[in-house]
Amino acid sequence: MPELPEVETTCRGIAPYVIGETITALHIHQRQMRWPIPKQIDALKGATITDVSRRGKYIQLHTGNGEAIIHLGMSGSLRITEPKEPKRKHDHVEWLMSNGHALRLHDPRRFGCVLWHKAGTPAHPLLEKLGPEPLGNAFTADYLFDQTRKRKTAIKVFIMNSHIVVGVGNIYASESLFMAGIRPGRASGRITRNESERLVDAIRTVLAKSIKQGGTTLRDFVNSDGEPGYFKQQLLAYDRAGEPCTQCGGLIKQKVMGQRSTYYCSFCQS
DNA sequence: CTAAATACCTGATGGC
DNA sequence: TGCCATCAGGTATTTA
Structure with missing residues (x-):
């Protein structure tokens, strides 16, 4: 499903709703994705999102502790919703923000993933060997x-x-x-x-x-x-x-x- | 090392 | 209506 333009669109869309916000709660309804969502993801609780960025098709939610790495796989999407909106089938993860909005990961095929990279540790192996960004100067x-x-x-x-x-x-x-x-x-x-x-x-x-x-x-x-x-x-x-x-x-x-x-x-x- | 096949998972669609 | 096969925007991992 999502290729670079769709992931970029998603990043730009969620950024205004999450940057500067503190994560007040994290609900994981389905841990089993491409890889299981690691326990360390709990480091997000109470953390403030300082930035949202994209590397290839990976979305990064940055905090002082490290960053969440999200991939949408073939069928994933991230949406800003209201917390009271009923949970749909395949809504696997929900982040509640201090501004009252919720960020939800929906992914029927579960080829996507949510991973954690702790601040100050070596680059995440999945991102380490990626080629250049097609819209950047290194792709010539x-x-x-x-x-x-x-x-x-x-x-x-x-x-x-x-x-x-x-x-x-x-x-x-x-x-x-x-x-x-x-x-x-x-x-x-x-x-x-x-x-x-x-x-x-x-x-x-x-x-x-x-x-x-x-x-x-x-x-x-x-x-x-x-x-x-x-x-x-x-x-x-x-x-x-x-x-x-x-x-x-x-x-x-x-x-x-x-x-x-x-x-x-x-x-x-x- | 490279190249090709395999694996993960659900849902939509079309043929019978 | 039901059942089965096929296909779908990704990509790490395994096999040759």
């Missing part, structure tokens, strides 16, 4: 070109590897490659320097545009207000199998790569 054509050398993996699978670059999921991988005119099945090592530049530009452009639209809602993504994102209307390749290509009018093809549906135009992408 030179970097991508260099990383792809001698790699045989399909370029689509490659850019979805968070150790290479974070935040590019299944939707935006197809969209970026369409925009860059590169076939998703191309061996990474065969991508030229010029194509590398087009791909970096495309990834940055598509992610930035989607953030402006509040992300993509395919079926169940909602932002912190419970509202969908509107980027779906601007998808050029993803989920458009059999529909005409916006560039050439040919039909968009669908193919499974790395166990994930992949969409492309065989005329416009080479």
Whole structure:
């Protein structure tokens, strides 16, 4: 579900309601997520949230003791609600804030996680080896070109590897490659320097545009207000199998790569 | 080391 | 209506 634009939208949405607030209560209804929610998460009780940040698709709630690390997996969402609002099925965690609002984690598939990183300890292993932020200065054509050398993996699978670059999921991988005119099945090592530049530009452009639209809602993504994102209307390749290509009018093809549906135009992408 | 398969989990959908 | 197979926005871990 949530890729970088959806996670960014969520962060921006919850920030005004939680920064500067003290956590008055923490309710865990379901501990079993991707990994069990650790006991140390209780360090949040009584702590004040000083900042909300994002690293890749991980959301961090910072306090003086350390930070909670939240991942939304495939089906997760974080919403600001009123504490009295009835708990829905799959509302696994609830944080009560000193301003009277509640933050709730809803995640039917439970591929997400809530972890704790204590202040002053070495970087969390999950975040330690992540690649650069796609919208940051370190993600350049030179970097991508260099990383792809001698790699045989399909370029689509490659850019979805968070150790290479974070935040590019299944939707935006197809969209970026369409925009860059590169076939998703191309061996990474065969991508030229010029194509590398087009791909970096495309990834940055598509992610930035989607953030402006509040992300993509395919079926169940909602932002912190419970509202969908509107980027779906601007998808050029993803989920458009059999529909005409916006560039050439040919039909968009669908193919499974790395166990994930992949969409492309065989005329416009080479 | 790389590359591909596997695992985690629920819900929606479509065929019979 | 019910049952079964398939698919879904992620990614760490296991296997080859």
